[in-house]
Amino acid sequence: MASIEILNVSKTYPGSAARSVTGIDLTIRDGEFIVLVGPSGCGKSTLLRMVAGLEDISEGEVRIGDRRVNDVDPADRDIAMVFQNYALYPHMTVRENMAYGLKNRRTPAAEIEARVAEAARMLELGPYLDRKPRALSGGQRQRVAMGRAVVRQPAAFLFDEPLSNLDAKLRVSMRGEIRRLQRRLGTISIYVTHDQLEAMTLADRLVVLNAGRIEQVGAPLEIYHQPASTFVASFIGSPAMNLIDAELSGSQLRIGGAALPLDAPAPAQGPVTLGIRAEHLHRAASGLSFSVDFIEELGAQRLVHGHVEGQPLTLALPPDAPVADSMVIAPAPGALHFFDTASGQRLGAAAPAPRAKGVFA
């Protein structure tokens, strides 16, 4: 049973005053697919590279299996890494690229051959085994990079934005391929991306990082439906969750001059940041008056951008829903999220997820 424990890990790069990664605590269970997601510069790669051993761990401890690996050589950590720009050895054929790590570990030749053949079959690389990387397309190179990781049969795969050099269509199909492969091999994977769609679709558990700290850890839908902070709310989901200034008073929600009755007890009183997903707003007989600025047609739905009481708001409506220049809208029951105006932290963390209750049960 492999597992990875990241215990209170911090990183301070030499010569920089501040920590780039601060106090990360994370336990990864066997077979889990963990996605580290966050904006550029939030420390995703740094954290991953500390697990890989490519960066020193300034504080804290990383354990792989039941070993503390802080001072263990990257080659001895039993991990394999897939890099953004593939990092294939340009002077070796596909076969040699995959075999190199095994050869250096003195794996018997027959065993190497069998594993390479198996990986080539899984990744459909058979016809390219004797080619050099420069004679491969981007997608093929990415598959070789994955093959190189797979043949090692490591305790964990580490991916650092492996798909970001590919075009959109290939990215979607490779995403599926990575997920399928990981399911099949059942190997722990830590996957870094700043693409929230990739994060949502791949992860068993999502780790949202912000400025070197963990903002929230959870299953993708859990995070989608119960973001722990305004940061997570605006980062996960497309379009981003609407965040507007509001005020709770008694059992009423006030937005500017308008007021809505609450269907659940208010988690706080006074000014709050109100969060509503675009798809949880719809036309209603009574509610907020919404004036439309412009419409984005996405085919499956239409995004209606406008404002309520001078604050911008986006609705996601079915493609055939009628839209007027000015209309009355209301949120779905239980669809309101409240955040502290100062800290951005969620208020009333236990709020039930609307319409999705069944998914978690």
Next chain:
Amino acid sequence: MTDLPAPPLPRLARLRARFLAAPEPAKRVQFDRPLLPWLFLLPQLAVIVVFFYWPSVQAITSSFYIEDPFGFGSTFVGMENYGDALGSAEYRRIAGFTAFFTVMVTALALGLGLLLAVKADKVIRGRSAYRTALISVYAIAPPVAGLMGMMLFDQHIGPFVKLAGWFGWDMKVGLNYWDTAFAMIVVSVWKQVPYNFIFFLSGLQGIPAAVREAAVIDCKNGLRRFAGITLPLLAPTGFFLLIINITYALFDTFAVIDVMVKDKPANNPITLVYKVYLDGFRGNDIGGSSAQSVILMLVVLVLTLVQFRYLERRVHYG
């Protein structure tokens, strides 16, 4: 059918094509008049013709003649000058020393340059200001290094000579054959190392960080990693430097040799280039000297072709 396969080019033409091919189509500039590019090329062509083709033709022509020592005409002797040169025991001895000298200088200069570059690369990786500073220092260095090298072996003030003295080695550069050879090799290597260093260092810096990191994960042993990944990726640089260094050792060490053996007794090691100079300018044997320089040209030509033929294929480009 317009896309018939091109007929296989002869080897030399292929070689030429490789050098003449435009590196990338995007960089190709279209000229409306075919004359204009030739005009641009003219100064360069003139230099090549005046300083390379013309003397080469001269050398080849005069190698078939024996010139009157007093300049009163010359006599056609066919291959006699070549026969004299190759038949002479002294010539063969000097050729032997030249081969030894070239191998030593090339191997040591490449080896030391690579060693220093690897060490420097470890220090400056990712710190580009540092790198620029280091490279610019070394870029200025070679002429200065040459001068310093000579001084190191000065019979009176040379610290190297003193150092050797402490170990009981009575070094007599310019008098003792092998002492002179030693000094010649050391100074020649010393002069060439900075040049090799710069090229190796920039070659090392050109290896993507992720490839090195992938190798760190794949192979624990640093030496193995160096041999299996770094060295092959440096091979294009190394191949280029090999040719440059051999040419350097054969020709550009002239000044070093001259300083060490000029006006010294005859029993000193010299290389073929120096003998060409001695016979031609000191001995006034223009024909013999020309024949020797033609032989030398042929040797270099063959060496270069052999290198391209056998090494370049095994070197990875791109």
